[in-house]
Amino acid sequence: MSEVVIETEGLSKDFGPTHALQGLDLTVRAGDVFGFIGPNGAGKSTTMRILMDVLRPTSGTVRVLGTDPRTGGGRLRARIGYLPGELALDGRSEVGSWLDYQARLHGAAPGAWRPYAERLGLDPGRRIGKLSRGNKQKVGLARAFAHSPELLVLDEPTGGLDPLMQQEFLVMVREARAAGQTIFLSSHILSELEHVAETVGVLRQGRLVTSAPLTELRDRLGTTVTVETEHPLDPAPVGRLEGVEEVHADGTVLTVDLHGSPDALLKHLAAHHVVHLRAEAPDLETSVLRLYHDDEEADR
Ligand SMILES: Nc1ncnc2c1ncn2[C@@H]1O[C@H](COP(=O)(O)OP(=O)(O)OP(=O)(O)O)[C@@H](O)[C@H]1O
Ligand SMILES: [Mg+2]
Incomplete structure (x- = not known):
């Protein structure tokens, strides 16, 4: 068994009366492409923010690359490429100078982002504030991939990308996987990740409904x-x-x-x-939706 890169035990997060995470046990192994699937409000972004120490849990334990994110600080963050769900970019900067600045923060070689910007069709001379949503997403992706981090945590990476760029993104994920990096990425839609994820975790109301290799999930569906x-x-x-x-x-x-x-x-x-x-094969998407639904029935 390969080394565990992300591990949460009994992870809970309350926002006032909202129980965003309710005892989440999650394991992601080194070298895996783990697709984190779930409907709106399931707790995907909350989980990722806790991994990045943007948020602190109400209870439970978290380890990322063997370290508690609370104490890992900048050294831990430099080993991770994070694409947040809500990207906060400096609108006044130019794409290239902002990515150079980010590279310095991550201790990456200056210009390591250039090949990614190029393949995503991003113009380094444009002002970030003037970019479309999809192009802003590309800036975030170039930043996350540029320093070849051991772990990529990508919150809805395909959001806003056109189909051609989605394909390019999947190629980037496969390359990262081949280079031994671990990829943890979220989506609402399984079919978006079906061709790249090796393990799928389905989250619903802050709990993991299932976590299994995609091949096993397919076998289970017959x-x-x-x-x-x-x-x-x-x-x-x-x-x-x-x-x-x-x-x-x-x-x-x-x-x-x-x-x-x-x-x-x-x-x-x-x-x-x-x-x-x-x-x-039955449509995986429909079957996973049924999985959400069956679980709701069981809750009643
Ligand atoms: N800062 C916050 N304050 C209050 N409630 C929050 C906050 N962040 C998240 N929540 C609530 O926690 C729950 C989980 O939200 P989260 O954003 O993690 O879901 P998600 O799975 O990422 O959903 P989506 O697919 O819509 O991005 C939701 O009910 C949300 O309203
Ligand atoms: Mg989210």
Whole structure:
């Protein structure tokens, strides 16, 4: 097992009567790309602010790169690339001089941000205050990546980016991952991170609903197999086959919810004339939404 980079235990944060985090236990391992997913108000930004010591928890423990953020100070922050949810930039500065200044703060080589600015299509000579939202986001991303930090904490990094730039961002994440950096990033939408996250944690009302490798999450969700046969099939014996969790018959079309190996199903089908067969992963997004929902039901 690789080293733990982020660990919270029983982490809680109250804002007056609002329980933003309610005993959050979170583990992020070195070299992982961890997607932190959850609806508005789930507590994603609050968690990230606590990791960066922008906020202090009401109770519970936090360790980031082996250190408590409360005592880690500038030395710890220099090992992290942070993109806050609400970027506060100096509007009067030029992009380039601001990024140079930030590089000095982080002990990074001056100009290390240039390749990132270039690939994100950012003009270093523009005044920050005049930039569009997406371009401001790029300034924040260039700052977070520039000093090749061990850990990237990115709060909704794709917000405001157009689809082409979202793709470029995903390439940057993959490169960072290949270089051994750990990436912890948040989003409302799983599909945005599906192609890059290796582990997904789903947060709801300040608690982790699930945290698992994406492959495991996919396995848990299974495969939907749709079969059309020349003559209608009896669904009952299909429902008893190994790996079949649910079966629905509509005339000559059977829809099967399959978990694990399709072997038993295929052998059963081999005795019939199969006109058409399709196997597809259920939509991950819908399934995760259902996960939020099921949890709500359980709360009642
Ligand atoms: N400074 C604050 N003062 C009071 N309440 C706050 C503060 N910051 C966050 N909250 C509350 O804490 C809860 C969690 O907020 P948080 O911003 O962490 O959620 P989030 O998951 O990042 O949501 P979003 O997807 O909308 O960014 C919300 O109910 C929010 O209103
Ligand atoms: Mg947020």
